[in-house]
Amino acid sequence: MDDAEENKAVGRGSTGPPVTQLSLAPFKLVTEETRATILGTLASYQAENPHDSGIGFNELREAAGIGDSGKFNYHLDKLQPAYVKQTESGYALTNAGVSLVGTLRAGVGAETVRGPETLDAACSICDTELTVRYEDAILSVSCENDHSDPRDYLPPRAVDGRTLQEAVSLQKRRTMHDCEFIREGVCPACFDDVECKYTVLDAPQASHVLVATCEGCGRVSGSPLGMYLLREPPVVAFYHDHGVDVTETPLWTLDLVIAEPTLRSEDPLQLSLSVERDGEQLTLVVDEAHNCSTVSVLGSTDIPGCTPRSPRQSVSNCSQCLRGRGLSLTTR
Ligand SMILES: [Zn+2]
Numbered sequence: 001m002d003d004a005e006e007n008k009a010v011g012r013g014s015t016g017p018p019v020t021q022l023s024l025a026p027f028k029l030v031t032e033e034t035r036a037t038i039l040g041t042l043a044s045y046q047a048e049n050p051h052d053s054g055i056g057f058n059e060l061r062e063a064a065g066i067g068d069s070g071k072f073n074y075h076l077d078k079l080q081p082a083y084v085k086q087t088e089s090g091y092a093l094t095n096a097g098v099s100l101v102g103t104l105r106a107g108v109g110a111e112t113v114r115g116p117e118t119l120d121a122a123c124s125i126c127d128t129e130l131t132v133r134y135e136d137a138i139l140s141v142s143c144e145n146d147h148s149d150p151r152d153y154l155p156p157r158a159v160d161g162r163t164l165q166e167a168v169s170l171q172k173r174r175t176m177h178d179c180e181f182i183r184e185g186v187c188p189a190c191f192d193d194v195e196c197k198y199t200v201l202d203a204p205q206a207s208h209v210l211v212a213t214c215e216g217c218g219r220v221s222g223s224p225l226g227m228y229l230l231r232e233p234p235v236v237a238f239y240h241d242h243g244v245d246v247t248e249t250p251l252w253t254l255d256l257v258i259a260e261p262t263l264r265s266e267d268p269l270q271l272s273l274s275v276e277r278d279g280e281q282l283t284l285v286v287d288e289a290h291n292c293s294t295v296s297v298l299g300s301t302d303i304p305g306c307t308p309r310s311p312r313q314s315v316s317n318c319s320q321c322l323r324g325r326g327l328s329l330t331t332r
């Protein structure tokens, strides 16, 4: 493959190999020290001069510390158009260039180990102290009985210079973002299609999970159903009404994440999840397509005269509750 073909083969819509088969072309473009230096220099320049649209040829060469102009020109040319673009004022990274530098800067293969550190929180199953640990690029929160709360990949740069508590907060935001992508059927790593399978684990809580497998990069992730609903407007509003900011609150204190759903219908599959705060209950229904509807926001089940048959199944069927407090029924 010549250089022109190498450049063309970068990307999903190229005429290169099928997307599931990785092409060597993007790697070959950067597996040379001078090219890596140029990419790093361009990134540093953009960070220091965010309002400049590019850096001139000689200025870039000097900043990169490359004395041989011909050699510099040769390698700079190889990086175009995939990773470097030419602007009116010189050279700059393309979006793919920024993305590549970002991945490398975030840390690949760095052996950072941190913790364990105790968190000011208790396990929702056994009530023992929760600890956080970072190893093998995995940030995990668990208790002494190995009940695992969030556990997910986080690149080393996310932990460098931050407390593990701050890293836990970052990881949570990233997981929420990933779950939004997965609900849309899109892989948060490579933007290919993901296949989602509803799975029930043999676990004491958060056992109903949606496992997403990417058809492109093979990324596999699993999160409890409630995790995918945290950004639903009724959920955000419900928690907000009860003084909880779902974006700031640790996952282990959000009962929706560990809530066990009840089956509403097998065909089509519909599951209902309920959470309670200060005597008010929010009930959500999720269907096979991961659509979520708010079935009810009701007052306490202990309204005088109301005897629900069971805490979960009862409320949306209980005529006394429906009469007793305002019912908000929205279906999207
Ligand atoms: Zn525990």
Ligand SMILES: [Zn+2]
Pocket: 187, 188, 189, 190, 191, 192, 214, 215, 216, 217, 218, 219
């Ligand atoms: Zn993927």
